Amino acid sequence: MTQNYRITLLSGDGIGPEIMAVAVDVLKAVGKQLDLSFEFKEALMGGVAIDATGEPLPEESLQACRDSDAVLLAAIGGYKWDNLPRHQRPETGLLALRAGLGLFANLRPATILPHLIDASSLKREVVEGVDIMVVRELTGGIYFGQPRGIFETETGEKRGVNTMAYGESEIDRIGRVGFETAKKRQGRLCSVDKANVLDVSQLWRDRITALAADYPEVELSHLYVDNAAMQLVRWPKQFDTIVTGNLFGDILSDAAAMLTGSIGMLPSASLGASGPGVFEPVHGSAPDIAGQDKANPLAQVLSAAMMLRYGLDEPAASDRLDSAVLQVLDWGYRTGDIMSEGMKAVGCREMGDMLLKALSEQG
Amino acid sequence: MTQNYRITLLSGDGIGPEIMAVAVDVLKAVGKQLDLSFEFKEALMGGVAIDATGEPLPEESLQACRDSDAVLLAAIGGYKWDNLPRHQRPETGLLALRAGLGLFANLRPATILPHLIDASSLKREVVEGVDIMVVRELTGGIYFGQPRGIFETETGEKRGVNTMAYGESEIDRIGRVGFETAKKRQGRLCSVDKANVLDVSQLWRDRITALAADYPEVELSHLYVDNAAMQLVRWPKQFDTIVTGNLFGDILSDAAAMLTGSIGMLPSASLGASGPGVFEPVHGSAPDIAGQDKANPLAQVLSAAMMLRYGLDEPAASDRLDSAVLQVLDWGYRTGDIMSEGMKAVGCREMGDMLLKALSEQG
Ligand SMILES: [Mg+2]
Ligand SMILES: [Mg+2]
Incomplete structure (x- = not known):
């Protein structure tokens, strides 16, 4: 049929x-x-x-x-x-x-095509075989959080404000997309946050860690966002699937894409x-x-x-x-x-x- | 004397x-x-x-x-x-x-030493001569903004919250460090924000732009943070001095440092x-x-x-x-x-x- x-x-x-x-x-x-x-x-x-x-x-x-x-x-x-x-x-x-x-889920692959490897600014041995999937949360986090705006303080000074917020259910649903995606790939999921400083990231890390019990076949690791940016530059082959919030995913998916040197060749999915x-x-x-x-x-x-x-x-x-x-x-x-x-x-x-x-x- | x-x-x-x-x-x-x-x-x-x-x-x-x-x-x-x-x-x-x-000001140079250029994961011609100074705001932004914490919503769900906020005076004082630093260097300052999405970044961009009038000898440009991460990977030599907020500076200063491949050689200043x-x-x-x-x-x-x-x-x-x-x-x-x-x-x-x-x- x-x-x-x-x-x-x-x-x-x-x-x-x-x-x-x-x-x-x-x-x-x-x-x-x-x-x-x-x-x-x-x-x-x-x-x-x-x-x-x-x-x-x-x-x-x-x-x-x-x-x-x-x-x-x-x-x-x-x-x-x-x-x-x-x-x-x-x-x-x-x-x-x-x-x-x-x-709510944006999938951004960064895959090196062997034919276009010379277009990368990184050394051949560093990027050869790079195949990363960044799973970015797309409808929450600081790009949508309330309150937001430019307010006047008591002293008459302007103050710009945005709110980075995630609820447990938002984290769980993007987390599951991350685990499911890793399952279809090499089975390694790296969750990126800033849990050493941000409360919202601490909740993020707790929930992702809890979800791992449902995906025994996926190997979970955690990185702080500044370290993740460094590791992408240093040795991108260490990554399989990355799951992260809206802002961190915006930055890291673009950085990862640029590692390939041929950003005009990359597709994306929003689910x-x-x-x-x-x-x-x-x-x-x-x-x-x-x-x-x-x-x-x-x-x-x-x-x-x-x-x-x-x-x-x-x-x-x-x-x-x-x-x-x-x-x-x-x-x-x-x-x-x-x-x-x-x-x-x-x-x-x-x-x-x-x-x-x-x-x-x-x- | x-x-x-x-x-x-x-x-x-x-x-x-x-x-x-x-x-x-x-x-x-x-x-x-x-x-x-x-x-x-x-x-x-x-x-x-x-x-x-x-x-x-x-x-x-x-x-x-x-x-x-x-x-x-x-x-x-x-x-x-x-x-x-x-x-x-x-x-x-x-x-x-x-x-x-x-x-409140963190200065993070990312300088390629010709002797250690092979330690970089980037191609020689891409990193040769790279000399970037990242000026990061250190005491404000989302790492310190209130309200912050993990709260319970009406539905009984936990919600993690952090606040990215900058007042005009905070932006001005770090902005001036950026301009003064650029003046002592090659005279080019790139301000990094996310003004296309974030209100706090819009205020940031407005203030930095206004400050430029006091520094006619400095050439000011603006980049969104995701693009800045890409440009650091693609062609780092385009940068002289970068000025940005606490979180973006944390990520970009580490990424820039890693471009050099010898992070153990790098100093920093906090002013x-x-x-x-x-x-x-x-x-x-x-x-x-x-x-x-x-x-x-x-x-x-x-x-x-x-x-x-x-x-x-x-x-x-x-x-x-x-x-x-x-x-x-x-x-x-x-x-x-x-x-x-x-x-x-x-x-x-x-x-x-x-x-x-x-x-x-x-x-
Ligand atoms: Mg982007
Ligand atoms: Mg850092």
Whole structure:
């Protein structure tokens, strides 16, 4: 029996539509191979949505996402919309999407591709084989805590205030995503906090430690956030899966991504307790090269692979997409952003064709 | 006329006394050369103070520090005192010292020494010539903000809470240290915040931007903390001086230090509005090698150099110490922690002798 999945496509702005077209072709091809069928539905988000409706995430788009099994997002934003008031900015659409779907877990892999290892600022022997997954809490912590604002003190001085807060249930649900993710990987989970100084981190550490009893197959360790930043630089191979709060995860996931030297190649996933997740590349909408067939579609294809693995529980199909990306790099095909001497320069569409070829050769 | 300085020495625990002895010898030597006289006074802090008085920072020691022109600290702590209640731990003495002297600015250099460049996990061309100074706010922000604690919500759930807060005057005084430091260096100051999300960071950015008018010779830029972490990994040479809050500074100063690959070589300074600053190596007390003449005294000597530059405003003497350290490394002398093939292994005392020789050769 053919398994059918409803996928909402948010192609967005800039290079979004070009790289999305490649991902859709590749998904269709792998679907045929493994007897999966995808029902794709386009919806508006970001600048295109602002132009059409005045809002970055129209209710109709959010509803389409809610009604689907997974959401594949390309990229949003561009110079054109940068000076709109905050509630009309493309990025506001992203926050509304996360809130609307309850996406509290952000999965950010930092994987070194052997072909692109020279792009890293770190030594080959330090980064070779690095394969880290940062699980970041996405809807709590200091980015959302109350009270917040700029207040006047009794002395008439202004004082800026934000609150870092986590409740036990918030910690538990992201902690479980961390343990489950580690279980699917090498079975090692490092929880990052600042428990030697922060009360909220002490509660975080207590809860994560308590959860460990439910995951005897996962080896749990703890690091303070400053030490974690050092260890990422010193010897990143020591990490498998990292779980941490919103702010620490923001910093560490970006630092980890930069270790690879090819941040334009990285996908991400945002997951909720149930319902559809959102899968998207880490890179932006690159308006300067939009519509010129110059974009690199590989992070979008890797995002589709994450969708298959973490959103639809189709690991075999996900493996095929990951392998196809490695195969086209093996063959030497490179878009401009990752071009190096002796390699074959291709555009976005030709890279897509080569991915289809790679998939078909997998048989 | 001989300039006289009163220096309180907090030799502390572990290797502290050994490396302090070297720094004192070197200070005496440079004092003779430049007609400076140092009146050294030993005081107890850390484990030795706990053993002698029951307290990690006896009032007598704090008073000695207050009565001096600068405080040179070696290292404190060790296994022996790790299980004491929090108020009796050696580290509590450090917090009491910072509070007692009003040390709100922490200066953390991350400098690549050409001799030790291979110790870095980053490529030679990426780290060669890196010379970063991180100015971290030390007595405010989320490590001290109120309210804090673990509270019970109406639903009976525990909730951990910390508060990140800065008032205008707190931002201004650390901001000025940042600008003044940049002025003494290459004149470029990068302020790090998270102003796109946090209100406290928005106030931070507004104040730092306003201060810039008083320092027309300093070029000011701003980075979000997650991007700053990425940029440190990608191309650290873009940075001269960084100024940031307590938590962000904790993370970034450690990450920057690790870029050098030889964190055991790095000094630090903690400064107040007036009164004595505290100067100390970043490394710990290394109880496992204490008393065996194996310790590396160079970070302690570089801390003395920072004391001369930032605490006593004696840049010529500071330059002499910095040069002596480079000279002994040029000659190939290495303690065990930084030993590499073809170099000459020496102990702590012999390294001290070579530093004196290097100083005397400067004439
Ligand atoms: Mg980020
Ligand atoms: Mg630290």
